[in-house]
Amino acid sequence: MAGNSSIEWTEATWNPVTGCNKVSDGCKHCYAERMAKRLFAMGNPRYINGFKVTLHNDLINVPRKWNKPKRIFVNSMSDLFHEEIPLEFIKQVFKTMNETPHHSYQVLTKRPERVVELANILNFTPNIWMGTSIENEKVIHRIDILKHVPAVIRFLSCEPLLGPLDNLDLNNIHWVIAGGESGPGARPMEADWVRSIRDQCNEQKVAFFFKQWGGVQKHRFGRELDDKTYNEYPKLTLA
Numbered sequence: 001m002a003g004n005s006s007i008e009w010t011e012a013t014w015n016p017v018t019g020c021n022k023v024s025d026g027c028k029h030c031y032a033e034r035m036a037k038r039l040f041a042m043g044n045p046r047y048i049n050g051f052k053v054t055l056h057n058d059l060i061n062v063p064r065k066w067n068k069p070k071r072i073f074v075n076s077m078s079d080l081f082h083e084e085i086p087l088e089f090i091k092q093v094f095k096t097m098n099e100t101p102h103h104s105y106q107v108l109t110k111r112p113e114r115v116v117e118l119a120n121i122l123n124f125t126p127n128i129w130m131g132t133s134i135e136n137e138k139v140i141h142r143i144d145i146l147k148h149v150p151a152v153i154r155f156l157s158c159e160p161l162l163g164p165l166d167n168l169d170l171n172n173i174h175w176v177i178a179g180g181e182s183g184p185g186a187r188p189m190e191a192d193w194v195r196s197i198r199d200q201c202n203e204q205k206v207a208f209f210f211k212q213w214g215g216v217q218k219h220r221f222g223r224e225l226d227d228k229t230y231n232e233y234p235k236l237t238l239a
């Protein structure tokens with residue numbers, strides 16, 4: 001539910017909500033769903049509802065106990081802006097984030113419309129990085145929606161990258177993560193799709209992070225692109 005993470009672009013995960021449902025092509029092989037089913041089968045009490053949206057009130061304050069500053073991925077096992085998550089609960093999650101400015105929070109959603117709807121109610125303190133997933137051209141409109149969110153850092157996760165994204169308007173976007181799909185049934189990613197995103201980030205002066213090539217055995221293929229590892233982070237972070 002909370003702890004160190006093996007995800008390359010974060011340091012810890014915090015899951016006050018688990019469970020979700022699929023909204024676009026990027027969800028097809030959802031890692032969270034796979035994990036939730038496995039944990040349910042193992043009898044893990046957090047997953048008695050399987051992959052249904054489940055609130056874990058007892059985990060709301062977990063980051064307050066971490067004294068050392070961390071980059072924290074919020075809800076790696078769900079989507080904080082899922083329509084079934086009550087506003088009051090989201091407000092509590094934000095309260096914890098607002099009151100722990102020593103941490104940076106990475107909130108990633110495939111439902112940026114709901115973030116915009118709630119933007120006037122929620123307090124986007126500078127330690128909250130708000131991102132949306134852009135896996136292919138079909139969901140490119142999410143970028144424009146994200147730009148209406150008053151977060152100091154806005155980012156895109158182009159993972160699993162399922163097609164070319166050659167016309168990204170990265171104005172007011174501060175960070176882009178790209179990566180291929182991993183695990184069973186992983187859909188292939190072409191190198192030129194990643195190069196194009198890297199080059200657009202370069203031209204538009206946006207930090208670029210290449211997470212992985214992916215594949216069924218992701219560690220075999222690593223994360224170098226043209227002999228270089230891209231580990232950039234947004235520059236607007238607060239000290």
Ligand code: SF4
Pocket residue numbers: 020021022023024026027030031032033076077078079110
């Ligand atoms: S939005 Fe994210 S967590 Fe939800 S089903 Fe899609 S990939 Fe999984």
